[in-house]
Amino acid sequence: MKLRHCKYVSSTGGCSKLNHPEMNDLYCMWNCGFYSNQSQAFLSCLILLEHGIIPDRIDYSMGFKRFKPTPERDIFPDFYELNPSQEVTLFKKVNLPDENRRQFELYDFDYYNQVVNRFFSPSKIVQERIKFLGEKYDIDPSETVAVLYRGTDKYTEVRLAPPESYMSAVKQILDQTSAKKVLVQTDQTQVLEYFKSELGDKIISFEETPSTTGTDAMNTVMENEGKDTMDWMQWFDAALRGVSQCAYVVNHTGNCGLWMNLYRGNVQNVFQFNEFGNFIKSQGGKMLQIISHEVKDVDVWLSFNDERVKTFSKFADNIVDFVDTEKSNYVSICYNVLDEQEMDKVLGSEEVRNEAEKHGVVFDTLKRFTQK
Numbered sequence: 483m484k485l486r487h488c489k490y491v492s493s494t495g496g497c498s499k500l501n502h503p504e505m506n507d508l509y510c511m512w513n514c515g516f517y518s519n520q521s522q523a524f525l526s527c528l529i530l531l532e533h534g535i536i537p538d539r540i541d542y543s544m545g546f547k548r549f550k551p552t553p554e555r556d557i558f559p560d561f562y563e564l565n566p567s568q569e570v571t572l573f574k575k576v577n578l579p580d581e582n583r584r585q586f587e588l589y590d591f592d593y594y595n596q597v598v599n600r601f602f603s604p605s606k607i608v609q610e611r612i613k614f615l616g617e618k619y620d621i622d623p624s625e626t627v628a629v630l631y632r633g634t635d636k637y638t639e640v641r642l643a644p645p646e647s648y649m650s651a652v653k654q655i656l657d658q659t660s661a662k663k664v665l666v667q668t669d670q671t672q673v674l675e676y677f678k679s680e681l682g683d684k685i686i687s688f689e690e691t692p693s694t695t696g697t698d699a700m701n702t703v704m705e706n707e708g709k710d711t712m713d714w715m716q717w718f719d720a721a722l723r724g725v726s727q728c729a730y731v732v733n734h735t736g737n738c739g740l741w742m743n744l745y746r747g748n749v750q751n752v753f754q755f756n757e758f759g760n761f762i763k764s765q766g767g768k769m770l771q772i773i774s775h776e777v778k779d780v781d782v783w784l785s786f787n788d789e790r791v792k793t794f795s796k797f798a799d800n801i802v803d804f805v806d807t808e809k810s811n812y813v814s815i816c817y818n819v820l821d822e823q824e825m826d827k828v829l830g831s832e833e834v835r836n837e838a839e840k841h842g843v844v845f846d847t848l849k850r851f852t853q854k
């Protein structure tokens with residue numbers, strides 16, 4: 483139930499209320515990068531919902547000035563549609579994005595998905611461009627690793643991990659999963675060329691979202707070249723949603739990376755470089771698993787380590803054997819999951835059961851633990 487009819491203005495750190503007799507409007511006044519603006523609009527929605535207020539309309543006529551053909555235009559409907567049929571929980575206290583934006587796996591996606599689906603569903607033109615890109619570049623999301631690398635001026639905000647670190651993560655995923663293609667979405671031409679030199683025809687890149695060799699942000703480059711920044715941004719938003727649909731994503735830290743995760747709706751099979759350039763393996767709460775069981779002979783079990791690692795590498799990495807310090811016959815295998823479907827397929831196979839029997843596993847003692 484609405485508490486009152488008001489107009490709300492999204493600005494630095496939240497939103498303020500203006501009297502309005504007819505409906506609950508949310509006006510975004512932010513004028514930075516597109517997804518920085520978006521994060522403020524999202525933050526404002528969370529604040530209003532926490533107070534029991536559902537925005538009837540979101541209006542970008544007072545902000546987003548770098549992404550519109552005329553200063554007064556409301557470009558919200560050019561990018562998004564409201565979905566009133568999506569229910570949203572009211573009076574819910576959540577950790578707001580600004581508090582832990584740097585680590586996406588900390589988000590309450592069960593709730594955030596309600597908010598994104600209600601207020602930020604793609605517009606018709608963005609939907610059309612998502613479909614166009616998928617068909618033009620023949621993308622099979624289930625067999626694609628996406629790389630979201632933000633370069634140019636991003637070094638002024640975070641410590642950028644080098645492209646070689648992204649490449650290492652991508653190669654590991656290609657080696658250990660069924661992925662065949664790599665979609666590279668970057669604003670830095672040198673990064674795209676590096677990936678092409680390393681992976682050749684495995685690389686997919688969208689010519690609709692150009693890059694630069696310099697350190698100016700792409701919206702500045704587009705403005706300086708007299709390009710239609712709204713049209714470019716619609717292509718980019720479609721591309722970002724395409725990235726979010728890929729089976730695996732190697733992601734950066736920032737508002738663009740945040741919105742990739744919000745569009746995706748989870749962090750399953752998302753691998754993030756944080757603001758310090760360090761690698762975070764986000765698995766939607768299922769990153770780390772441990773299998774524990776008894777064996778007939780610990781030394782015999784340890785002697786098959788190479789064979790076991792080869793099997794587990796089909797769906798995991800960082801595979802480590804553990805033995806009981808009390809010298810009992812209980813052992814454990816700890817690993818990071820890369821592909822849950824492949825894991826279930828491999829561990830459920832007759833071949834692996836025969837292998838485990840050879841290693842001396844006592845099956846009725848077997849337990850599997852998942853990180854929560």
